[in-house]
Amino acid sequence: MKRVAICAAVAVAAAGVAGVATEASGKPAAQRLKLKASDGGGKLRFNKKTLHAKVGKVTITVTNPSSNSFPHAVEIEGKGIEKESKNAQPGRRASVKVTLKKKGTYQFYCPVGQHKQAGMKGKLVVS
């Protein structure tokens, strides 16, 4: 019985050390944000109007369901950054990776044709 107790204590101590090591490395988890495009009935939009992220590297993926009629993509713009994904045909996905160094509000939108003007846009709030 006494031996079991000692083992448990060692395990707890080891877990504690591992936890500290993870925090000390200071590497935030990769940020992945998702958007879904829709263009049914001539209404062009993303499923979200606002995205949130922390300063750092962010990957934004747009899914273009096969039920859609047009290609779509996603572009991030603001604070000196302007980067877009490739076009995703219906049934495909496309991603854009950006490093957001500044806090604040960026814009995301679909750079295909006049989709942005038609409403495929939103805010990316970085804190």
Ligand SMILES: [Cu+2]
């Ligand atoms: Cu689009």
